[in-house]
Amino acid sequence: MKDVKLGENYALIINSNAGLWGYNLGDTIKFVSLNPYRIVVTGRTKHFISAFGEHVIGEEVEQAMLEALVKHPAKVTEFTVAPMVQQGEGKSYHEWFIEFEESPSDLNLFAEALNDALREKNVYYDDLMKGNILLPLKISKLCKNGFIEYMKGEGKLGGQNKVPRLSNDRKLAEGLVPYLQPE
Numbered sequence: 001m002k003d004v005k006l007g008e009n010y011a012l013i014i015n016s017n018a019g020l021w022g023y024n025l026g027d028t029i030k031f032v033s034l035n036p037y038r039i040v041v042t043g044r045t046k047h048f049i050s051a052f053g054e055h056v057i058g059e060e061v062e063q064a065m066l067e068a069l070v071k072h073p074a075k076v077t078e079f080t081v082a083p084m085v086q087q088g089e090g091k092s093y094h095e096w097f098i099e100f101e102e103s104p105s106d107l108n109l110f111a112e113a114l115n116d117a118l119r120e121k122n123v124y125y126d127d128l129m130k131g132n133i134l135l136p137l138k139i140s141k142l143c144k145n146g147f148i149e150y151m152k153g154e155g156k157l158g159g160q161n162k163v164p165r166l167s168n169d170r171k172l173a174e175g176l177v178p179y180l181q182p183e
Contacts, residue, residue: 006031009042009057028057047166051083052092052134054125056118058165064117072110075101078147081166082173084138093135094118097176099142111139146179 004010012029015022026046029039043058050056061081069076077099084095096114104110115136119126128134151157154175164172 004031004034004037006034009059012041028059030059044164047164049081049083049094049166049168051085051168052128054122054128054134056081056094056122056125056166060118060121061165064114064121067117068110068114071113072104072106074104074110077101077144078142078163079165080147080163080172080176081137082170083168084170084173091135092133094137095173096137096139097142097173098139099144099146103141107139107141111137114139140176141181142176142179143181146176146181149179150175 007030009028009030012025012027013022014025026044027041028043030042032038032040047058048056065076065079079096079098081094081096084093086092096111115129118137119129125134129136147163148157151161151163167173
């Protein structure tokens with residue numbers, strides 16, 4: 001434990017005291033104190049986006065959302081993020097599927113604040129934006145109860161099932177398309 005650093009994310013793996021077996025719990029943790037040792041769970045190892053090398057994690061999108069909500073008040077019921085990989089001439093971007101209880105007064109300014117906050121949190125995402133490889137994020141608004149209906153359709157409605165904050169593919173995003181709010 002001498003090499004542990006405060007504020008750095010680690011995967012949580014439990015093993016026997018003899019080291020004969022190990023089990024990856026799938027959680028990511030961060031040490032907030034070294035004496036005594038204290039940790040906080042920061043996300044899941046399988047919930048990330050790195051379609052373009054950006055290595056975005058759940059903690060970063062959640063903090064970016066909170067910062068954007070401070071600047072542009074709204075009430076978010078649920079959200080998830082997926083990469084949109086464009087073939088050919090189109091530029092790729094991150095698509096945020098958000099169900100609002102109360103929308104921000106200006107969705108474009110909210111999206112800009114969200115994108116700026118994520119750029120501050122993730123240097124790789126920022127580099128892709130600076131390099132003109134990624135477009136700024138886009139928000140797709142979901143209808144009321146869109147996430148609930150999606151989870152119900154997947155047979156995963158209930159307290160033990162949560163909508164992943166991030167996915168590195170479009171499976172969840174494509175499942176949400178029927179619940180998009182008409183423009």
